[in-house]
Amino acid sequence: MDALSRVWDAGDAVAPLDRRLPPRAVRSQLSALRPTAVLDESGDRRPLPGGLPVQTGDALVMTTSGTTGDPRGVVLTHDAIAASARASSARLEVDPARHRWLCCLPLAHIGGLSVVLRALVTNTPVTLHDTFDADAVSASGRRGDTTHVSLVATALARVDPSAFVCILLGGAAPPAELAANVVTTYGMTETGSGVVYDGVALDGVELAIGTGEDGRGASGEILVRAPMLLRAYRDGVDPRVAGPDGAGGWLPTGDAGQLLADGRLRVEGRIAEVVVTGGEKVWPAAVEQVLAEHRGVREVAVWRRPDAEWGERVVAWVVPADPADPPSLESLRRLAGDELSPWSAPKELVLVDRLPRTDSGKLRRSALR
Numbered sequence: 465m466d467a468l469s470r471v472w473d474a475g476d477a478v479a480p481l482d483r484r485l486p487p488r489a490v491r492s493q494l495s496a497l498r499p500t501a502v503l504d505e506s507g508d509r510r511p512l513p514g515g516l517p518v519q520t521g522d523a524l525v526m527t528t529s530g531t532t533g534d535p536r537g538v539v540l541t542h543d544a545i546a547a548s549a550r551a552s553s554a555r556l557e558v559d560p561a562r563h564r565w566l567c568c569l570p571l572a573h574i575g576g577l578s579v580v581l582r583a584l585v586t587n588t589p590v591t592l593h594d595t596f597d598a599d600a601v602s603a604s605g606r607r608g609d610t611t612h613v614s615l616v617a618t619a620l621a622r623v624d625p626s627a628f629v630c631i632l633l634g635g636a637a638p639p640a641e642l643a644a645n646v647v648t649t650y651g652m653t654e655t656g657s658g659v660v661y662d663g664v665a666l667d668g669v670e671l672a673i674g675t676g677e678d679g680r681g682a683s684g685e686i687l688v689r690a691p692m693l694l695r696a697y698r699d700g701v702d703p704r705v706a707g708p709d710g711a712g713g714w715l716p717t718g719d720a721g722q723l724l725a726d727g728r729l730r731v732e733g734r735i736a737e738v739v740v741t742g743g744e745k746v747w748p749a750a751v752e753q754v755l756a757e758h759r760g761v762r763e764v765a766v767w768r769r770p771d772a773e774w775g776e777r778v779v780a781w782v783v784p785a786d787p788a789d790p791p792s793l794e795s796l797r798r799l800a801g802d803e804l805s806p807w808s809a810p811k812e813l814v815l816v817d818r819l820p821r822t823d824s825g826k827l828r829r830s831a832l833r
Contacts, residue, residue, distance in 0.1 A: 465580060465590075467503065472542075476500075477518040479525040479537065482572035482823060493527050496535045497698055516698070525698055526574050526653050537698025538653045548578065548656040548692035549585035551666040556630055556647070558612065560588040563629065566610035568593040568601050569619070570823055575634055578657035579614050598622035616825030620646070634658050635825045637749040640757050650731055654703070654715055656692040663728035666690075671729055672707045672714065673722065680706050680714075682735055686721040687714040720747070737829055739768040741776050744807040748829070751778065751810070754803045760784055760791035765819050767832045769812065780810035781832055783818060790815050 471478050479497045481490060494502075500515030518525070524540040565583050567590055569576030583590035591610050593600060596619055604610045605627025613628055616635035625631055625643040633642070634649040634657075642648070649658030659669045669690040674681020681687045687707050693715050696702045707714035720732040733747040740746075748766035755764045763783040771777035784790035797809035820831035 465584065467507065468580075468584070470507075471503070472523065475520075477522040477525050477539070479527070480572045480577060482570060484570075484823065493535050497525055497527065497537045499525075519695070522695065524577075526577070527572070528653050539695045539698060540656050540692075541695050544656050544692045544694070545581050546585050547668065547690070548659075549582040551668055551692070552578075552582055552658065552661075553586045553588070555661055555666055556612070556632075558582075558586065558588055560586060563611045564589040564591060564609065566591050566593065566601065566604055566613040566628075568596045569614060569616065573823070574651075574653045574657050575614055575616065602627050618821070618825045632658065632661075636827060637753055640753055650729065652717065654694045654717075655688055655690065656694070659688060659690055659692065660729050663724075663730065665729070668692075671723060672709070674716065675708055680708060681716045684720045684722075684732075685735060686717045686719045686729070686731065688717060689713045689715070737767075739766075739776050739778055741768075741771070741778055741807055741811075742774045744805070746778055746805075746808050748778075750804060751780075751800055751808050754800050754808075755780060755782075755796055755810075758791050758796060758799055760786065760789065760795070763819050765827050765829065765832060766810065767829045771811070774811075777811040778808065779812040779814060779832075781814045781816050781819060783816055787815075 468478055479499055481493060498514065498516045499512055500517065501509050501511045503509055521541045521543065522539055523542040523545050525537045526540065527535045528538060565579050565588060567576055567579040571577045571580065580590060582588065591604065601613065602624040611629040614632040617633065617639055620631065620633055625646060628645060631646045632649055633646050634651065638648045647661050650660035651658035659666055665671050669688065672687040674683060674685035674687055676683030689707065704713050704715050706712050718735055720735050722730045724730055733749040737748055738745050739748060751766040752764050755761055761782055762785045765781040767779055768776040769779050780796055782791060793810065793813040796813060801809040820828040822828060
């Protein structure tokens with residue numbers, strides 16, 4: 465936190481690097497970010513040739529996950545950070561006099577760093593853990609040392625949810641069963657962290673669904689307009705477009721969704737990740753949520769494989785709860801067919817020891833083979 469303040473006081477922006485990455489991945493990030501200097505763990509500053517200066521008001525350059533391509537820098541301003549922190553804290557009714565955040569996710573990802581930023585902006589106390597340790601996280605909550613924490617689904621499954629006043633959950637589709645104190649979030653690096661909590665947009669956040677006309681987002685695509693959006697990518701590209709209202713400033717998210725009658729947002733999944741089987745669209749996240757309810761499933765991922773008859777077939781990769789007694793394809797098909805649709809039922813089952821995920825817990829569908 466002191467390092468953040470020193471860099472900002474000097475008029476620079478911060479681009480956190482993940483210390484766990486191998487040298488090749490770090491070089492790839494530096495190439496995308498083009499920083500003017502690097503601070504080592506001792507705080508020493510080392511100038512780098514070829515760096516790009518930042519604009520006045522820029523605070524962060526966050527690296528996107530790079531799961532579908534090369535990493536890209538997302539530029540967030542001080543105003544955007546403040547807007548995100550205040551809107552989030554207001555929705556959660558965080559009281560700096562009674563509450564304390566726990567940050568146990570990597571600071572190189574917006575889900576982790578936003579906890580620190582939220583605390584800084586609102587003067588709320590915060591405790592930082594160097595790494596995620598399920599026992600240490602649960603113990604912190606039980607002792608009352610911390611009251612609020614931000615987690616991803618894989619981390620949530622390993623802790624005691626009752627130990628905290630509130631748990632923010634993001635990074636991937638939530639499990640079917642959630643404790644009452646868990647708040648699901650929707651957002652991304654480009655939105656400066658979550659902007660929709662339990663389906664409801666934060667104050668100041670506008671949502672719309674793209675029409676596919678005049679460049680106003682793909683048909684069915686979730687669009688977001690808010691004061692916490694990125695200024696631009698590090699390469700200077702501003703991704704914002706005109707929305708259904710004809711005005712600009714809308715961010716195409718790449719996610720498909722619907723605005724329900726009560727105004728809540730339902731996220732269906734990545735547009736690029738839809739499976740088209742026999743002419744019918746299947747959203748993997750929806751199928752995963754249903755299959756995760758099977759007693760024999762510990763973890764599940766749904767994706768596609770080419771199919772001579774159907775074009776693409778739905779495939780389920782499953783980590784069984786008991787490797788000696790894995791779920792059958794027939795039982796999974798019956799569950800998905802009864803809850804969703806006949807074409808949502810997987811036509812193939814692949815048993816695996818683990819699912820490929822990013823450091824932040826997001827499923828890497830492109831790695832499913």
